[in-house]
Amino acid sequence: MRQLNQALHDSTDGSFEVLRPDGRHAIAVGLDSAATVTIRGHVGYYCGGMNQQATVVVEGNAGPGCAENMMSGSVRVAGNASQYCGATAHGGLLVVEGDAAARCGISMKGADIVVGGSIGHMSAFMAQSGRLVVLGDVGDAFGDSIYEARLYVRGKVTGLGADCVEKEMRQEHATELAELLAAAGFDQADVGEFRRYGSARKLYHFDIDHAAEY
Amino acid sequence: MTPMRESSTFPRTVIAEIQRAAREGIYDIRGFGAKRAIPSFDDLLFLGASMSRYPLEGYREKCGTDVAIGGHHGAPPLQLRIPITIAGMSFGSLSAPAKEALGRGASQMGTSTTTGDGGMTPEEREHSSLLVYQYLPSRYGMNPDDLRRADAIEVVVGQGAKPGGGGMLLGQKISDRVAEMRDLPAGIDQRSASRHPDWTGPDDLRIKIEELREITDWQKPIYIKVGATRTYFDTTLAVKAGADAVVVDGMQGATAATQEVFIEHVGIPTLPATRLAVEALKDAGVHRQVQLIVSGGIRSGADVAKALAMGADAVSIGTAALIALGDNSPDLDEEYRKLGSAAGFYDDYQDGRDPAGISTQDPELASRLDPELGGRRLANYLNVLTLETQTLARACGKTHVHNLEPEDLVALTVEAAAMAKVPLAGTEWTPGN
Numbered sequence: 001m002r003q004l005n006q007a008l009h010d011s012t013d014g015s016f017e018v019l020r021p022d023g024r025h026a027i028a029v030g031l032d033s034a035a036t037v038t039i040r041g042h043v044g045y046y047c048g049g050m051n052q053q054a055t056v057v058v059e060g061n062a063g064p065g066c067a068e069n070m071m072s073g074s075v076r077v078a079g080n081a082s083q084y085c086g087a088t089a090h091g092g093l094l095v096v097e098g099d100a101a102a103r104c105g106i107s108m109k110g111a112d113i114v115v116g117g118s119i120g121h122m123s124a125f126m127a128q129s130g131r132l133v134v135l136g137d138v139g140d141a142f143g144d145s146i147y148e149a150r151l152y153v154r155g156k157v158t159g160l161g162a163d164c165v166e167k168e169m170r171q172e173h174a175t176e177l178a179e180l181l182a183a184a185g186f187d188q189a190d191v192g193e194f195r196r197y198g199s200a201r202k203l204y205h206f207d208i209d210h211a212a213e214y
Numbered sequence: 215m216t217p218m219r220e221s222s223t224f225p226r227t228v229i230a231e232i233q234r235a236a237r238e239g240i241y242d243i244r245g246f247g248a249k250r251a252i253p254s255f256d257d258l259l260f261l262g263a264s265m266s267r268y269p270l271e272g273y274r275e276k277c278g279t280d281v282a283i284g285g286h287h288g289a290p291p292l293q294l295r296i297p298i299t300i301a302g303m304s305f306g307s308l309s310a311p312a313k314e315a316l317g318r319g320a321s322q323m324g325t326s327t328t329t330g331d332g333g334m335t336p337e338e339r340e341h342s343s344l345l346v347y348q349y350l351p352s353r354y355g356m357n358p359d360d361l362r363r364a365d366a367i368e369v370v371v372g373q374g375a376k377p378g379g380g381g382m383l384l385g386q387k388i389s390d391r392v393a394e395m396r397d398l399p400a401g402i403d404q405r406s407a408s409r410h411p412d413w414t415g416p417d418d419l420r421i422k423i424e425e426l427r428e429i430t431d432w433q434k435p436i437y438i439k440v441g442a443t444r445t446y447f448d449t450t451l452a453v454k455a456g457a458d459a460v461v462v463d464g465m466q467g468a469t470a471a472t473q474e475v476f477i478e479h480v481g482i483p484t485l486p487a488t489r490l491a492v493e494a495l496k497d498a499g500v501h502r503q504v505q506l507i508v509s510g511g512i513r514s515g516a517d518v519a520k521a522l523a524m525g526a527d528a529v530s531i532g533t534a535a536l537i538a539l540g541d542n543s544p545d546l547d548e549e550y551r552k553l554g555s556a557a558g559f560y561d562d563y564q565d566g567r568d569p570a571g572i573s574t575q576d577p578e579l580a581s582r583l584d585p586e587l588g589g590r591r592l593a594n595y596l597n598v599l600t601l602e603t604q605t606l607a608r609a610c611g612k613t614h615v616h617n618l619e620p621e622d623l624v625a626l627t628v629e630a631a632a633m634a635k636v637p638l639a640g641t642e643w644t645p646g647n
């Protein structure tokens with residue numbers, strides 16, 4: 001792992017292939033170059049963590065915390081992703097072609113996340129900014145204590161978390177959604193089938209009458 | 215008529231709090247640390263030299279104070295000239311000049327300072343020769359460039375003032391700059407998470423630390439900071455998770471903004487926590503290899519020396535550093551009174567109207583703090599702490615402050631004897647042994 005990451009850190013661009021990742025942790029973390037890394041198999045925790053600029057492709061499933069705190073570039077998971085994928089990510093694009101587990105996009109801070117399948121509970125918890133698109137369904141407590149992130153869902157939402165509400169889908173939202181779907185390679189999806197969710201902004205200042213929601 | 219008598223159950227402070235709660239309908243949030251009396255290093259004494267031990271000559275015979283922190287897993291350790299560091303305090307809770315002053319003071323004395331829940335500012339990086347970068351649940355402003363720019367990384371699991379609690383920064387302190395660094399709208403009350411978003415438990419933490427090491431090419435020492443609670447187990451688990459240093463923050467450690475009920479009622483004091491952490495490091499066979507930094511209520515060279523004698527490698531200070539910068543200065547008494555407080559009592563760090571320009575984001579107030587002068591005062595204060603620590607170490611015949619040991623200590627109270635596991639003064643009795 002050390003040699004692999006060191007080689008990736010030392011390169012300024014180019015294409016890399018990782019064969020037999022065997023579920024190892026921290027593959028291709030901390031990259032800061034225009035490199036493309038294709039991982040042929042399943043990865044463990046934190047694959048693509050803190051990515052800057054690079055393109056990371058996982059041809060398999062990803063363990064917890066995939067693309068956590070990504071700054072820019074992109075991470076694509078062909079299979080499913082475990083918990084907290086895209087956690088606190090500041091920028092870049094994370095695409096999960098399959099499903100993502102609980103806490104997808106937790107505390108996200110500006111990244112774009114597009115999930116082809118469904119996502120688990122407590123997703124987009126305290127999501128600060130950025131955009132999350134889900135083509136499938138969403139688990140309970142979606143967007144709990146959300147700040148300014150924008151959430152788009154095509155399937156059904158089991159339940160919304162505190163201060164998260166459905167919002168009107170205006171033209172600008174349809175446009176940005178179409179762009180996100182195209183960027184993620186899901187251009188065939190119909191923008192009209194999605195609903196938008198975001199913050200009611202009622203928890204932004206403490207109010208005794210909302211105390212039960214904290 | 216019966217004479218007026220104040221109730222011990224309902225003294226004036228308690229009555230006032232009930233009245234405040236009934237009026238406002240929200241728990242009291244404040245800064246500073248616990249104000250109740252608790253067993254502390256004050257309850258220990260040094261034995262000093264005698265017939266069987268001889269002292270060093272003050273001023274003549276050398277008494278070393280340097281310490282290296284964080285080399286256990288091969289990263290270049292922080293070489294500190296003194297065993298006293300500046301604790302993590304966020305930009306946001308503190309003004310930019312205050313952060314700069316902390317960096318300047320620490321750098322003059324050859325020690326480290328620490329970022330906080332709000333990211334790294336260029337000013338503090340520039341003015342801190344050794345800067346520890348905190349990795350917190352909120353991950354505000356967290357980015358790999360700053361990780362690489364840091365001299366060490368401190369994974370914050372908890373804080374003594376609020377083990378198990380998250381951060382708070384009230385709207386009046388969320389200026390545009392603070393908001394931008396945290397990716398939040400300006401002016402809102404901001405509650406940061408109490409758990410890390412992408413790991414739970416020590417097994418995950420081990421993997422997280424591996425990731426941080428990979429990102430930084432194994433070049434940065436990694437500290438783990440815990441609030442003092444189940445300190446023996448927390449320290450053991452921190453070592454297992456791969457920490458190069460463990461920071462244990464006692465319950466009296468300060469905060470920028472926490473519920474009063476939390477500050478006063480959760481966690482254990484620094485005194486027993488220090489002993490528990492040392493025991494855990496010894497049992498794991500890594501005492502002095504994985505360094506222990508203790509904080510929470512460190513005020514004087516006596517506190518520093520006692521913490522070291524109990525087995526800590528260094529201490530960390532928050533409140534005392536702010537006081538050195540000018541917090542609670544009598545010169546500002548009139549202004550504190552306008553805020554309903556007084557010099558020596560001010561604890562409203564959450565409020566953002568600090569007349570000393572320290573716990574504020576108001577540009578006018580912040581500009582009152584001259585970072586050079588503040589840095590100078592902090593350096594003076596750190597110098598005094600160091601000289602006092604050396605004075606005590608020399609009196610015990612030690613050529614290095616780290617040669618102080620539990621054998622040099624006795625306890626004044628049964629409680630302190632039990633917590634520190636040193637004998638009650640004048641007896642051979644250590645409760646629990």
Ligand SMILES: Cc1cc2nc3c(=O)[nH]c(=O)nc-3n(C[C@H](O)[C@H](O)[C@H](O)COP(=O)(O)O)c2cc1C
Nearest residue numbers: 301302303304330331467468469470510511532533
């Ligand atoms: C204004 C202020 C801000 C603080 N911010 C943080 C923080 O961001 N992260 C953290 O781990 N601890 C924070 N702390 C706690 C300190 O790092 C430290 O644990 C505590 O101040 C030590 O106790 P002492 O104040 O008695 O020296 C803060 C403390 C104060 C006073």
